[in-house]
Amino acid sequence: MPSWATRNEVIVALVIVALCVVTALINPSFLSLATLFDMLRNGILIGLLAIGVMLVLISGGIDVSFTAIAAFSMYAATMLLVDLGIGDSLLLAFLISAGIGLSLGMINALFIAGFGLPTLIVTLGTLSAFRGFLLAFVGSDLISNVPPAMRDFSRSMLVRGTDAAGYFYSLPTAVLFLIAAVVITWFILYRTMLGRSIFAVGGSREAAARIGFNVRATQVFVYGYVGVLAGTAGLIHASLARVANPSDIVGLELEVIAAVVLGGARLTGGYGTITGTLLGVTLIVLVNNTLVTLGIPTTWQKVMIGFLILLGTGLPAFQARLRANRMG
Amino acid sequence: MTSPPLLDLIGLSKSFAGVRALDDVGFAIAKGEVVCLAGENGSGKSTLIKIVAGAQPADAGSIAIDGQVQRRWSPMDAVRAGIQVIFQDFALFPNLSVAENIALNQELSAGHRFINWKAVRAVARRGLERVGVDIPLDQTAETLPVADKQLVAIARALLSDARLIIMDEPTTALTEREVRHLLDIIRRLRDDGVSVLFVSHKLNEVFDVCDKIVVLRNGRRVAAGTAAEFDISSLTRHMTGRDIAAESHRRAAGADARELLRVEGLTKHGAFADIAFSLKAGEVLGITGLLGSGRTQLAKALFGLTPVDGGCIAVDGRPAAIASPQDAIAHGIGYVPEDRLTEGLFLSQPIAANIVVGTVDRHTGGGGLLDRHGLKAEARRWIDKLKVLTPSPDLPVQSLSGGNQQRVVLARWLATNPKILILNGPTVGVDVGSKAEIHAIVAGLADAGIGIIVISDDIPEILGACARILVMRAGRITDEVSGEVSADDLALRLAS
Numbered sequence: 141m142p143s144w145a146t147r148n149e150v151i152v153a154l155v156i157v158a159l160c161v162v163t164a165l166i167n168p169s170f171l172s173l174a175t176l177f178d179m180l181r182n183g184i185l186i187g188l189l190a191i192g193v194m195l196v197l198i199s200g201g202i203d204v205s206f207t208a209i210a211a212f213s214m215y216a217a218t219m220l221l222v223d224l225g226i227g228d229s230l231l232l233a234f235l236i237s238a239g240i241g242l243s244l245g246m247i248n249a250l251f252i253a254g255f256g257l258p259t260l261i262v263t264l265g266t267l268s269a270f271r272g273f274l275l276a277f278v279g280s281d282l283i284s285n286v287p288p289a290m291r292d293f294s295r296s297m298l299v300r301g302t303d304a305a306g307y308f309y310s311l312p313t314a315v316l317f318l319i320a321a322v323v324i325t326w327f328i329l330y331r332t333m334l335g336r337s338i339f340a341v342g343g344s345r346e347a348a349a350r351i352g353f354n355v356r357a358t359q360v361f362v363y364g365y366v367g368v369l370a371g372t373a374g375l376i377h378a379s380l381a382r383v384a385n386p387s388d389i390v391g392l393e394l395e396v397i398a399a400v401v402l403g404g405a406r407l408t409g410g411y412g413t414i415t416g417t418l419l420g421v422t423l424i425v426l427v428n429n430t431l432v433t434l435g436i437p438t439t440w441q442k443v444m445i446g447f448l449i450l451l452g453t454g455l456p457a458f459q460a461r462l463r464a465n466r467m468g
Numbered sequence: 469m470t471s472p473p474l475l476d477l478i479g480l481s482k483s484f485a486g487v488r489a490l491d492d493v494g495f496a497i498a499k500g501e502v503v504c505l506a507g508e509n510g511s512g513k514s515t516l517i518k519i520v521a522g523a524q525p526a527d528a529g530s531i532a533i534d535g536q537v538q539r540r541w542s543p544m545d546a547v548r549a550g551i552q553v554i555f556q557d558f559a560l561f562p563n564l565s566v567a568e569n570i571a572l573n574q575e576l577s578a579g580h581r582f583i584n585w586k587a588v589r590a591v592a593r594r595g596l597e598r599v600g601v602d603i604p605l606d607q608t609a610e611t612l613p614v615a616d617k618q619l620v621a622i623a624r625a626l627l628s629d630a631r632l633i634i635m636d637e638p639t640t641a642l643t644e645r646e647v648r649h650l651l652d653i654i655r656r657l658r659d660d661g662v663s664v665l666f667v668s669h670k671l672n673e674v675f676d677v678c679d680k681i682v683v684l685r686n687g688r689r690v691a692a693g694t695a696a697e698f699d700i701s702s703l704t705r706h707m708t709g710r711d712i713a714a715e716s717h718r719r720a721a722g723a724d725a726r727e728l729l730r731v732e733g734l735t736k737h738g739a740f741a742d743i744a745f746s747l748k749a750g751e752v753l754g755i756t757g758l759l760g761s762g763r764t765q766l767a768k769a770l771f772g773l774t775p776v777d778g779g780c781i782a783v784d785g786r787p788a789a790i791a792s793p794q795d796a797i798a799h800g801i802g803y804v805p806e807d808r809l810t811e812g813l814f815l816s817q818p819i820a821a822n823i824v825v826g827t828v829d830r831h832t833g834g835g836g837l838l839d840r841h842g843l844k845a846e847a848r849r850w851i852d853k854l855k856v857l858t859p860s861p862d863l864p865v866q867s868l869s870g871g872n873q874q875r876v877v878l879a880r881w882l883a884t885n886p887k888i889l890i891l892n893g894p895t896v897g898v899d900v901g902s903k904a905e906i907h908a909i910v911a912g913l914a915d916a917g918i919g920i921i922v923i924s925d926d927i928p929e930i931l932g933a934c935a936r937i938l939v940m941r942a943g944r945i946t947d948e949v950s951g952e953v954s955a956d957d958l959a960l961r962l963a964s
Contacts, residue, residue, distance in 0.1 A: 330583070331582055331583055332581060332582050332583060333575065333576060333580055333581050333582065333583060334581075335583075336564075336568070336572060336583055339561070339563060339564060340561050340564065342563065343561035343562050343563035343564055344559065344560070344561050344562065346559065347559035347560060347561055349543075350523075350543060350553075350555075350559050351547075351559070351572065351573045352543065352544050352547065352573075353576065409563075410561070410562065411563055
């Protein structure tokens with residue numbers, strides 16, 4: 141088998157195609173613009189978070205606190221906007237939410253880059269701390285009268301219409317944020333020294349330090365970037381839902397990490413691609429959506445995702461072992 | 469007036485937790501000079517390199533570049549001064565391409581914020597040209613063979629306008645032919661005016677390539693001079709602090725010795741084919757070949773680590789089905805792997821536990837409980853017998869030097885009472901003093917009636933230890949020679 145055939149991207153893409161074919165056979169209305177836009181809409185939050193997680197995995201770390209950051213930023217920003225009566229500017233809303241996300245990301249960075257603590261331990265701690273702080277000191281009630289800017293944003297569509305079968309479809313403007321995040325992240329990773337330093341640090345921290353990369357600065361950037369993405373994703377989520385619910389988003393972390401790992405990023409660091417991550421996100425969103433369409437109970441989603449992770453990470457590992465055995 | 473030396477080390481000292489790793493060490497390296505830093509493990513070589521590289525500060529002493537004493541000395545200062553260190557692990561990025569591994573350093577020090585892939589490839593190509601090799605630029609570094617990784621590291625060092633390249637044990641993982649290639653490259657660099665500080669404990673290489681030799685022992689400079697002032701025995705004496713007799717440890721089988729092992733038509737597709745030989749009690753049989761000749765695969769197959777596609781193995785005259793290490797051990801076969809760190813030892817576990825781990829079954833008392841005193845006594849016995857140098861058997865194995873670690877691996881197998889012992893690269897990464905002692909131990913084991921197979925590409929070692937040598941090439945045994953051939957002759961048979 142050629143090496144490209146065993147890459148995660150290819151496996152995931154094949155599974156996606158297969159899943160689409162099966163779903164379309166059972167439910168022909170699946171193949172519609174409405175479904176596509178629906179999935180895109182559902183993919184914005186997971187996609188933004190996944191891009192951040194991918195960056196962390198490439199840099200050789202892991203972050204499980206990003207959902208708490210997203211929920212915290214979303215809720216605190218909405219609350220500020222409402223309480224201060226400054227909810228008319230969308231730009232300001234995003235700046236506040238991303239700013240809060242950045243600050244929380246910096247707390248992670250302080251422990252990880254500053255004190256050199258293990259990333260999993262730190263982010264497990266901050267996951268719990270951010271979430272607890274949010275519920276205990278910021279608030280635990282739903283904010284359903286979201287500021288006007290957020291409400292308008294939720295109604296803003298790039299495309300809307302009704303297809304031949306009479307289904308209504310619409311694509312929220314928020315999807316532009318996902319596209320922008322993809323383009324910016326791609327540019328950083330593949331066109332800037334900073335991006336190469338993320339790969340370098342993830343490949344070999346020691347070697348990166350030896351040739352003069354500032355490993356700590358790279359880590360600060362990575363965790364800050366995750367914070368900004370999480371803050372942005374949180375605000376988009378609250379806008380689209382037209383409610384800031386402090387218990388939203390948290391709990392998604394394993395699903396997001398699963399999407400990224402399915403896309404070929406390695407937990408040991410150094411590897412990860414945007415294409416792979418987006419495919420992983422697509423697969424997770426697809427599983428979440430289509431199983432319902434297929435009449436499979438939602439509890440099976442978890443089983444299915446678990447199985448896909450084992451397949452997606454196990455198959456390339458198995459192939460690598462066969463190769464190693466042959467070469468000896 | 470002569471120009472000041474490129475690098476001058478003056479009175480460097482360094483202590484770790486009260487232990488003197490370096491004590492008032494100084495020497496100079498001139499432009500275009502190849503200096504060898506020789507010394508056993510633990511002599512302070514690595515500490516010295518780290519200080520020169522700026523990775524660790526010295527407690528006392530100074531570093532002068534072109535006669536200028538440097539006040540600040542960080543890794544970046546060292547790089548700016550034209551000093552490039554190629555560490556044993558090459559410090560490559562396993563996940564990045566060859567091109568990036570070579571060029572990233574330069575792009576970074578040029579202060580570029582953005583990556584121009586065309587420039588990266590051009591720079592990398594130039595680097596490989598200076599080394600005189602051709603390695604695919606897009607290949608991921610982790611998939612390269614060791615020798616190529618090293619060449620990539622050298623190419624990278626050369627590009628940063630290196631005036632002094634420091635190579636830490638550059639030949640450890642290389643085959644004879646690759647070592648010769650490396651030495652050619654070092655000579656080329658010297659002719660280009662690049663200085664090289666070559667750290668090694670393989671003595672024959674030291675003489676081949678060096679202008680000057682500096683010997684460290686226990687953190688002190690015990691000798692220094694031009695290569696012509698030393699010979700193998702004086703160098704060995706300086707390194708070890710004692711005379712090591714170059715006695716032969718060759719053991720041939722007695723005429724009436726019984727046959728312990730017979731291998732016929734052993735084949736594994738893509739690794740080796742039609743391997744046939746026999747091993748008698750008390751014999752030390754050598755198997756040599758270049759990297760990729762199938763020697764390691766064969767060793768693993770004999771020990772049941774890789775399944776074979778055909779052929780048969782007989783132990784003690786009876787056919788033996790060896791499909792797993794458990795089968796091999798049951799037939800009295802022991803295997804000391806090439807990479808003892810990852811395959812042979814539990815590094816963080818105590819020395820004693822490492823020795824008795826294979827014989828725990830024999831020390832279980834009533835109710836399946838372990839007889840702790842029995843285990844301890846057994847471990848002690850082997851520590852004494854093989855002269856493992858340690859203050860306590862309770863220390864972790866990783867606290868030992870390479871030679872002592874290898875003794876622990878040997879002890880583990882000897883404790884199982886093997887009939888046949890397969891030693892793969894028994895003295896890789898082991899210093900001269902320990903090497904001779906390990907060879908003596910091996911000879912002693914053969915005298916005790918154990919059949920021993922030594923697999924190695926260290927030609928002097930194989931000639932010194934084995935009475936009969938099988939040469940493998942491309943997966944087949946192409947030659948059988950006695951230990952009386954010359955080293956050059958054997959090297960020729962390996963490579964041709």
